[in-house]
Amino acid sequence: MEAVIPTELMVSTKRIHDFDESSNDEGLSTSLDMLEEHREIVTIREVINKQKISKYYDKRVKPMSFRIGDYVRRNNEASWAENTGKLGPNWEGPYEVIRISAIESYILTRLNGERIPRTWHATNLKRCYI
Template sequence: MNRTVEAPNKTIKKILRKMIDNYKDWHEQLPYALLGYRTTARTLTGAIPYLLVYNTEVVIPTEVEIPSFRIIQEAELDDAEWIRKRYEQLGLIDENRMIVVCHGQLYQQIMARAFNKHVRTRLFQVEQLVLKRIFPNQEEYKGKFAPNWQGPYMVQKVLSGGAVVLAEIDGQEWLRAIN
């Protein structure tokens, strides 16, 4: 399954679970759950997607019924002044997008640092015998009762960053390096 679709669906499902009592009327609450999801700031970017596209905040249905200060201010502007203010806002859209890019890079650095705390680096030498782990998402995976390791293999080359080029015991070198 595509992970870019899976994460939002999981989040929307969590929102729906909090909103409904029984599973029969979830479809009636779905528009409200989607509105909540679409108007919430994302952790990675620190911004609401609507804000990044249109450089203005979303007007939720409640604000139409009970006008907020922002809505009252915009309603009192004449057309020419509203257009001028909107044009100024759109001029700042590139600046806002750059702020989001910086925020995303900082977030990725924080996540990488947290992940790398738990990574143990291992140093390999040429001609050392090693086993290769078989992960469930690999082609070699045969099910939960199959072995978790393949090998032994011989380390043919040691590359930077912990990657190695393996070879079969008979000397046949692999085309790809593995990490």
């Protein structure tokens, strides 16, 4: 369907002259029938694009893993151990990895042997060289 301005109704134009209501209704019903198929095509295209983006991202990600005995620093935003403000340090530590509890999750201790209360994911840790 297209909008028709009042001037086109008063002055006969080619578009108004060639208008046929039955073919217009048939065209609308065809468009509605094709709508579901068009949506499926768009969904398939969206999935393909997401797979390409995921492949591009995964190619550049470097997985972090630590071994028992490694020294790490902990992200201050994740731990909320200190409220240092925006100019404070972003990383705290060093800590030592004493156990691997799950995939990319680690149990840490301070250097004096005091255990940190919960497990920490590798995204919140970075290697510390002492």
